[in-house]
Amino acid sequence: MNEIIAIVQEYGQAYLWSDGYRLSGLAMTLWLLLLSIAIGFVMSVPLAVARVSSNRFISGPVWLYTYVFRGTPLYIQLLIIYSGIYSLESVRTQPLLDAFFREGFNCTLLAFALNTCAYTTEVFAGMIRETPHGEIEAARAYGMSRFTLYRRIILPSALRRALPSYSNEVILMLHSTSIAFTATVPDLLKVARDVNSATYASFEAFGIAAVLYASVVFALVWLFRRCERRWLAFLQPRAH
Amino acid sequence: MLQGYGPLIASGTWMTLQLALLALAAALLLGLLGASARLSASRLLQTLAAGYTTLIRSVPDLVTMLLLFYSLQIALNHLTDWAGLAQIDIDPFVAGVVTLGIIYGAYFTETFRGAFQAVPRGQLEAAVAYGMTPWQVFRRVLFPQMMRFALPGIGNNWQVMIKATALVSIIGLSDVVKATQDAGKSSLQLFFFSLVAAAIYLAITTVSTLLLAWLGRHYAAGVRKAEL
Numbered sequence: 001m002n003e004i005i006a007i008v009q010e011y012g013q014a015y016l017w018s019d020g021y022r023l024s025g026l027a028m029t030l031w032l033l034l035l036s037i038a039i040g041f042v043m044s045v046p047l048a049v050a051r052v053s054s055n056r057f058i059s060g061p062v063w064l065y066t067y068v069f070r071g072t073p074l075y076i077q078l079l080i081i082y083s084g085i086y087s088l089e090s091v092r093t094q095p096l097l098d099a100f101f102r103e104g105f106n107c108t109l110l111a112f113a114l115n116t117c118a119y120t121t122e123v124f125a126g127m128i129r130e131t132p133h134g135e136i137e138a139a140r141a142y143g144m145s146r147f148t149l150y151r152r153i154i155l156p157s158a159l160r161r162a163l164p165s166y167s168n169e170v171i172l173m174l175h176s177t178s179i180a181f182t183a184t185v186p187d188l189l190k191v192a193r194d195v196n197s198a199t200y201a202s203f204e205a206f207g208i209a210a211v212l213y214a215s216v217v218f219a220l221v222w223l224f225r226r227c228e229r230r231w232l233a234f235l236q237p238r239a240h
Numbered sequence: 241m242l243q244g245y246g247p248l249i250a251s252g253t254w255m256t257l258q259l260a261l262l263a264l265a266a267a268l269l270l271g272l273l274g275a276s277a278r279l280s281a282s283r284l285l286q287t288l289a290a291g292y293t294t295l296i297r298s299v300p301d302l303v304t305m306l307l308l309f310y311s312l313q314i315a316l317n318h319l320t321d322w323a324g325l326a327q328i329d330i331d332p333f334v335a336g337v338v339t340l341g342i343i344y345g346a347y348f349t350e351t352f353r354g355a356f357q358a359v360p361r362g363q364l365e366a367a368v369a370y371g372m373t374p375w376q377v378f379r380r381v382l383f384p385q386m387m388r389f390a391l392p393g394i395g396n397n398w399q400v401m402i403k404a405t406a407l408v409s410i411i412g413l414s415d416v417v418k419a420t421q422d423a424g425k426s427s428l429q430l431f432f433f434s435l436v437a438a439a440i441y442l443a444i445t446t447v448s449t450l451l452l453a454w455l456g457r458h459y460a461a462g463v464r465k466a467e468l
Contacts, residue, residue: 071441071442071445071446072403072438072441072442072445073402073403073404073405073406073407073441075406076406076417076434076437076438076441077438079417079421079434080434080438083421083424083434084424084431084434084435085431087428087429087430174300175299175301175302176300177300178300178303179302179407182410189300189302189306192303193306196306196310202311202313202314203307203310203314206303206306206307206310207307210299210303210307213298213300214295214299217298217299
């Protein structure tokens with residue numbers, strides 16, 4: 001117990017938001033999560049629309065992208081982007097690419113965003129396919145163009161119905177952020193590992209990180225429940 | 241093509257496969273035990289199993305892995321000190337199997353719990369009425385039907401677990417990730433060998449998908465799907 005108090009006193013700030021001169025710990029983990037989820041979401045909506053296209057030349061490449069990114073571990077994707085790409089001579093001689101791939105944070109964000117986008121695309125595409133046929137027929141009968149059909153009918157309903165699966169994906173992404181330390185990003189697990197090697201109190205060092213991760217998960221679950229109550233009210237079981 | 245690193249990578253791949261299969265066996269066993277505990281009449285067992293799955297599923301794999309890896313070693317050191325024995329170092333392979341088994345056991349517990357509950361009660365009552373022993377009820381009636389409901393969940397968990405084996409190289413196992421990174425570093429072709437690692441994983445997940453589809457057809461024999 002005394003060990004935990006001593007660690008919290010000395011490293012509490014590093015665990016939560018700052019190691020003295022830059023963002024670290026929980027704040028870094030949440031920042032990574034927020035950015036990758038936001039980028040992944042913005043890219044996945046158009047990709048999901050392309051994924052359900054009946055034109056093979058449009059849906060095929062998106063299928064290949066999600067197949068490759070969902071079929072390989074995120075850790076390997078990070079290794080390819082962080083150490084793999086930067087080891088290429090042609091990347092290091094290009095000033096712009098060199099500046100981008102030299103930063104562990106940029107590589108991590110790129111890998112995370114590409115990865116979560118692949119999973120999210122499949123979730124959204126699945127929900128678009130499940131849109132009731134009658135709704136689309138009705139929209140066509142009203143003379144809506146394809147764009148209006150997506151904007152007014154398909155996307156609002158599909159994104160709502162995707163909420164439960166999407167919340168799972170966000171929580172899995174939070175869990176995945178813990179590999180960011182392998183690309184030198186000072187996230188929560190990096191702080192825990194540093195504390196572990198400084199104090200040898202492994203159980204306490206990793207235990208504090210585990211408690212913080214679990215708290216974020218519970219907060220996310222609560223947040224998504226509220227979102228579902230608001231946006232999925234029409235699917236709630238109800239008494240007459 | 242692999243510039244002489246083929247055998248190294250092959251042995252790494254074999255290590256990863258062994259790790260994944262043994263961890264799968266451990267996780268399936270823990271999952272069945274956990275699901276039985278969650279569905280048992282004992283409040284204590286129910287609470288313990290619920291606590292196990294909630295805790296494990298809310299903490300990232302890698303954090304649980306590092307926590308268990310280091311803490312198990314320290315606990316073992318205390319034990320050997322106390323017994324006056326020499327220090328025993330936990331092998332990364334054993335640690336990987338144990339930690340992956342414990343982590344994915346929690347996911348399998350939830351999968352099996354749902355599947356057990358999906359088997360109609362009347363089936364079990366009928367089996368008891370035929371005079372079957374509890375073990376016969378489990379083996380002949382409950383298990384084959386439960387598997388049909390559990391299979392999609394098992395498949396998902398397996399695919400996630402395969403990808404989680406890549407993390408075990410972080411606690412020092414010479415698996416396919418370690419092998420390809422070593423090959424990449426010494427041949428100065430890190431990009432190419434990382435792609436090789438990705439291709440190997442993609443092959444494993446593709447074969448798994450095909451196998452799971454076959455198993456799904458096997459356990460769905462005699463079930464008529466809704467025609468929409």
